Amino acid sequence: MPSRNMGKSKPTLLSWASRVTEAPARIAILCVAVLFISVSGGILIGKLFGPQSQEIELQVVNALAMPIEAEKPVAATRVFVPESPYAYNDYPVEARTEEIPLVTAALPIEREAVETMKPDPVIETLAVEKLTSEQPAWKRYAALAPPLQDKPLIAIVIDDVGLSHQRVEELNALPALLTLAYLPYAPSLQRKVELTRREGNEVMLHLPMEPSSPDADPGPDALLTGLDIEELRRRTIRNLDSFSGYVGVNNHMGSRFTADGEAMAVVMDIMAARGLLFLDSKTTSASTGYRLAVERGMPSVKRDIFIDHVIEDEAILKQLAKVEVIAERSGVAIAIGHPHPATIRALKKWLPEAKKKGFLFVPVSAVTALTFKG
Structure with missing residues (x-):
């Protein structure tokens, strides 16, 4: 089938x-x-x-990411680490005493002709501007100061700025003209600097330098006394090229480095060539920074008082009261603080009261312009 x-x-x-x-x-x-x-x-x-x-x-x-703020939200929460990862501030002994130091103004001296240095070829950041017929950086980027009337002047400088965008916004929202000194290793620097300048505040570069304590870390590319000249020059240029729009430099820590005249001379030569001013934070009485700046014809001033070596609201307010005494006695006072929450709170409370008393708040560049001729 x-x-x-x-x-x-x-x-x-x-x-x-x-x-x-x-x-x-x-x-x-x-x-x-x-x-x-x-x-x-x-x-x-x-x-x-x-x-x-x-x-x-x-x-x-x-x-x-612990040392710096998270620039992007993580798990729907924006994380800020407000303080410097190198938070040791290298305060001198005098900052812990009750003595109120006197103001030392910059001596007028003719500017020396210094050839503008070229940037290190390995640094792919901002080009160094040649200061020929243009205004020097300390004038070109100066904040617009109010008319200097017959009033005592106060310049408030906030160091260690830039690691937290939130703190940058809080500082720029304070009701007075400030000078903010940015750390060169902070993230998104140029954006924060431009925000500060738009708000009418002045910008400085807070240059990391070697402290006396071996346990304190001043941060990346810090200037150290043990570096050879070429490495010292390279680090200085790299730090100075980290962002633009600043009038000058003050030292971050530096109690050991600023006391070394030979090392400081190398750094000051580079800064003088760029037309910068120098604010000596005076983390040591042996600092050579102010003297070397004046010798090079740079506008320069010294810090008078730290306001937050004790990070408590009442302690900071007491220091701010001393700032008033210095300004009344000498006509001008330069005070340095840091972006601690307590410092911001104290300034927010004190600034309006100080204005009512007749104090005039000015940028650091305005203080240097009082005595500098060049």
Whole structure:
């Protein structure tokens, strides 16, 4: 008896594929099924392993990002680490005493002709501007000061700025003209500097220098007494090229470095060539910075008082009261603080009261202009 399958060939893979391709509806159903299986499998795997791996990744990122603020939101929360990772401020002994130092004004001296230095070729940042017929940087980037009336003047300088965008906004919102000294290794520097200048405040560069304490870390590319001249020059130029729009420099820490006249001379030569002013933070009474700046015809002034070596609201307000005494006695006072929450709170309370008393708040450049001729 003949078989039912006689005369019929067995189906092959090729013939099966041909049938499928002849039916578009079958292709669509097949694709949807494959897609559904893939998505379901991915969700299942994500539930099993996703939370643990994500948690580990965030822990690693947070550990690396501790010194600075998170520029982007993490887990729907913006993280700020407001203080410097190198928060030791290298205060001199005199900052802890009750003595109120006298103001020492810059001596007028003719500017020496110094050839503008070229930037290190390995530094891919801002080009050094040649200061020929243009105004020097300390005048070109100076904040617009109010008319200097017959009032005692106060210049408030806030060091260690730039690591927290939130603190930058809070400082710029304070009701008086300030000078903000930015750390050269802070993130998104130029954006924050431009914000500060738009708000009418003045900008300085807070240059990291070697402290006396071996346990204190001044930060990346700090100027150290043990560096050879070429490395010292390279680090100085790299720091100065970290952003633009600043009138001058003051030292971050530096109780050891500023006391070394030879090392400081190398740095001051570079700054003088760029037309910068120098504010000596006076972290040591042995600092050579002010003297070397004046010798090079640079506008220069000294810090009179630190306002937050004790980081408490009442202690800071007491220091600000001393600032008033200095300004009344000498006509001008330069005070240095830091972007601590307590400092910002104290300034927010004190600044309007000081204005009512007749004190005039000015940028550092306005103080140097009082006695500098050049």
